[in-house]
Amino acid sequence: MVSLFTSYFLPLVLVASIFNFQTSLCDISADEALIAGICRQVQDPPFCLTTFRQILAHPYVPEEVTRAAIAQSLQNANNNHAFIVAAKAAAKDKVTQDLYAICDVGYGLMKTILQDAAQSLANKNYIALENDLSKCPRFVSDCQNALGSKTTPEMLDRSRKQFDLLIMSNVAEGLIKK
Template identity: 25%
Template sequence: MKSRLSCLVSTIVILLSISGRASSTDLGTQTRIEHVCSETSDYNLCQVILSKNLYTSMTDFNALTQICLSHILMYISDTLTFLEAAERNETSESQRALFADCGEGYGSMLAQFENAAFEFAKGDYKSMLSDIGDTTRYVTQCETALGNKLSEFHKRNVDTKVFIEMSNASGKLIGQQF
């Protein structure tokens, strides 16, 4: 519960720094989105997430990183809720243990992204990137442990990797203009 509250606080901090909604994107913003999405394993998913969540028509890499961080914080929190429900509903003790292990991994990943969001808010992009740099290992551990036993969770793992890639790519591009 405490981690969800801090996730909510992190998300609010990020979202408060952005105002309004964009009705269309300018060419520079679209080019920046393409640069971020070209660094991911699912270009189309990245395009949809970034385009759908733009707050101004002219968006720099800083704002794209805000979108990526707020999106992944909410997604990881939702995935933790999903894992907790799967663990509660599972009758097999060994499967419950696997869900619990994955939940711990996703909880650790959430904490790292919360730290990254605070580093981002402070303008310490190097620390932000360091915080999220190795988070895919938690997803990989869950994929290895559970395999494809739950198709919805498999999809969540795949999407989480893309959102991590988006956060890394946009964070690395802060300061560059295209």
């Protein structure tokens, strides 16, 4: 009797396992296609892919991808803001301090707007979310433009990553079914 049960049950388990494995591969493939599509739109696709793979768990859904991108963008904005405040304090001349003051204000506002965006996403207020995210790149470009020739390679790298994170957030938000 046991062998009869085993002879029917074992093939069923095997078929179910194969189906589950193939379905999982399809899901992972679709997940990778989702983030690859987003990452094709940024300046540094490897940075984008690495970031998403570090902060997301399968399955990738647009709402979660957007939430993660906003959270990472906010964390980066906080780090950049602290860097800017320190650079402003360390600046030896008034002109450089004033230029960093522009960045200080801009990144401070961007942090507030990113917090609002995260709340809008949580509340499924997609119009406010889109509006919030559309404002943020300007703060980065305003800072870059203000610093001009006084910018440092580190600040350029920080700005590039911030832009990419903001693009990642914007593109992911556009994938949400509203």
